[in-house]
Amino acid sequence: MRRGWGFAAAALLATTASAQVWRSDQGDGTFRNPVLYADYPDPDVIRVGRDYYMASTTFANVPGITILHSRDLINWTIVSHLVDRLEGLPQYDLEGGNAYRKGLYASSLRYHAGTYYLANTPVGQKTRIWYAKDVRGPWRYHELEREAFDPGLFIEPDGRAYLATASTADGTITLLTLDAQLAHVTDARRIHYIKGAEGSKIIRRGDYYYLFNALPPRLALSVSRSRSLFGPWETRDQIDDKSGGHQGALVDLPDGRWFGFVMEDSGAIGRMTNMSPVFWQNDWPVWGTPAAPGRVPRRAAKPIPGARFAEPATSDDFAAARLGLQWQWNHNPDPARWSLTQRPGWLRLRPTVATRFWSARNTLTQKGQGPASRGEVKLDIGHLAPGDRCGFGTLGQFSANLTVTRGADGVAAVTAEVTEDKVGDAITTTLATAPLPRGDTLWLRTDMDFTTDRSRFAYSLDGRRWTPLGGDAPLAFAWRTGTFQGEQFALFCYADKASAGWIDVDRFTLSPLAPAGTVRP
Structure with a gap:
């Protein structure tokens, strides 16, 4: 059975303060996947x-690496x-480009003895182990001696720390041993091989260590288990994008149960995060439920009942002293x-100063929201x-924009234009162009419909007639x-030479939009 837009719209109308277009928490003890209908990749x-x-x-994008908080894995x-x-x-x-x-990208987040740690490898640079007493920062880092692709950080209860790393091009999984300060690599060993593996993550449950790996060539997720971090490991396939996702792992619940998180390629909106119940058979994790094993459910019981509804901010009147965290x-x-x-x-x-939109600095963005959404801005172009x-x-x-210009005669115009990025170029x-009255x-x-992967545009002189x-x-x-991200809303201002002009933005408003296509089941 497929649920159309009417179901989602009813949930939105019930809460006028809702900032997101999609609500995962159904208010009846269940949730729908994805937990956020937007691009939150490599969770x-x-x-x-x-x-x-x-x-x-x-x-x-800057600021870099988004960190979110929840009390129930859903809100x-x-x-x-x-x-x-x-x-x-x-x-x-x-x-220069x-x-x-x-x-x-592809960070690994851990917590040990009062400190948060985050392992990340900036593209083309050496791996950094960030650390902070508060997840809100400030964060500092140690830079390691090598570049570890998609590093998976694991810390034993006694503080011994390791990084698992693998690259799709090779598939060899290497375990790096870190020193007590998580500042240097003291040992590196090849511990396993899985064709196409990357995105390694390690957890421990009981007598076993579990190693999760994304398999991008198959858009699949594997799990390996061993009684030692150094192997030998035995491996099983888990799920794939047809059954729920291809990069993720498990997180424990306070009562001893486990829940899964996984990334799913979802078209123009990007890569969305799904959550899934997990049960165990012979010390192997199985995604889903005993009644429907081997797949991430589109709807399931919330792992932790009773948490209050919460969601990332979207609309903004720019009244605060700092930009909202959604920007x-x-x-x-x-x-x-x-x-x-x-x-x-x-x-x-x-x-x-830029010759075109694609190379313009200071473009302010936030994530497009699905299934379909409308972004509206009020500008002072005086x-x-x-x-x-x-x-x-x-x-x-594809970057499709309404661009406002002013001629030498002082007359303004608005132009709809599309910039397509191609390898090595952007065209x-x-x-269409329309002159604007004084x-x-x-x-x-700007409307974005991720059920049809189309956008459309309109302008208004009074905020009512479009x-x-x-x-x-x-x-x-x-x-x-x-x-390499889902489509984003974008506010921009550039010129081909230095300019003394400016625009002022009064507010950005996000609202739900009835999609033209079918909402996912």
Whole structure:
């Protein structure tokens, strides 16, 4: 049986304060997958007392590595990010090219003796072991002597620490032994081989260690077990994207049960996180329930009942002194070109110098929300200068935007255009242009429908009557092109030479949108 949009809409209407389009918690003791209908890839989840924390990949977006909090594995809020800026490559400042598919990904989060640890390998750099007393930071790090792909951190109760690492191109799983400070590698041993393995994660239950590995060539997840970290290991397949996901592991519950988390490739929205009950047969984990084994259920009983509804923020009136945690820049921002204080209650964006949208710095983004959602911004364009190109739309493999410009005669116009990223290039196509009557206030709207993978656009002079512009445009995801992320909402402002102009953004509003296609079952 498939549930249409009406079911989701009813849940939203019941809570007018809802910030997300999708609600996983059904309010009756059950939840639906995904737990967040948005791009939260490469999840790693830990429990600290009654609290759960999840780290998720952000690539070149800044701040980097999103850390979320939950009390029940279903209701999540963003609590922090690992870093405020990226280091090591000039491309992180959009100098000499872009870094959209580089940056930070596939972190491993752990907690031991009052300290949080996070292992991460920035693309092309050596592995770092971050540590903090508070998950909100500040975080510091030790840099190891080597680059460990997709490092899986494991810490024994006595403090002995290890990293498991494997690369799809090889499949050999290597175990690195760390010193007491988690600052140096003291030993490296090949402990296992699984063709196509990466994304290693280790847990311990009873007499066994369990090693989970993603198998990207098959979009599958394997589990291996051994009585010693150094093997020998025996391996079994678990699930795949057809039955729930291909990268993840397990986390324990306070009562001794275990629950699974896994990433699932989901088209243009990106890679979403699913949660699953797990049961045990002969000391092997089985995803799902005894009645429906070997698959992640689309709907199941919440692992921990009674937790309050919670969700990441989305809509924003920019009244706070800092940007909300839902916002990220496309690369390291130029702090001189944006402000929340020059006009309190507004976000000011001054143009950065770029020849086109794809190479423009200071594009402010947040995740697209499914199944279908509408983003709307209110702008003051009174100080837009000739040559400035500022507006609102999407950022992804296809970046479809409403771009506002002003001619030398002072007349403003809005243009719908699509930039497609191709390997080594980005091509922009103009869809339609409309002149704007004189006036400083303009509303722009972007719709994203992930059931059809299409976006569409409209503008308004009063916030009530809307004019569509440019028809629709594609939404897409591919790891070889684009941002290696799901499509994002994007606010931007750039010019091909230095400009004294600016735009002010009064607010961003997210709302549900009735999808044209079928909502997942």
